[in-house]
Amino acid sequence: MEFSEYLTQKNICSSQFQASEPLLFQSWSESFNQLHPSSFTEQNKFIINKIRRKYPLKKE
Numbered sequence: 001m002e003f004s005e006y007l008t009q010k011n012i013c014s015s016q017f018q019a020s021e022p023l024l025f026q027s028w029s030e031s032f033n034q035l036h037p038s039s040f041t042e043q044n045k046f047i048i049n050k051i052r053r054k055y056p057l058k059k060e
Contacts, residue, residue, distance in 0.1 A: 003029045006037055008057060010048060016055040 007014040018025040032040050041048065 001037055003032045006032060006040075010041075010052060011057045012048075012052050013055045013057045017051060020055070 004014045007017065014025075028040075028044070031043075035043070
């Protein structure tokens with residue numbers, strides 16, 4: 001699974017997230033590539049919720 005697919009699954013707009021917080025996006029991307037998606041979610045659970053609220057995925 002790619003990091004952008006993971007963000008979509010978590011209802012986070014990856015383009016907005018990357019444009020607004022490039023350092024955090026890069027850090028998360030690197031961590032995600034080293035961990036299982038479930039482990040990444042557990043380690044960042046509360047932060048993911050904050051990011052989801054800031055950069056919601058637009059549903060059409």
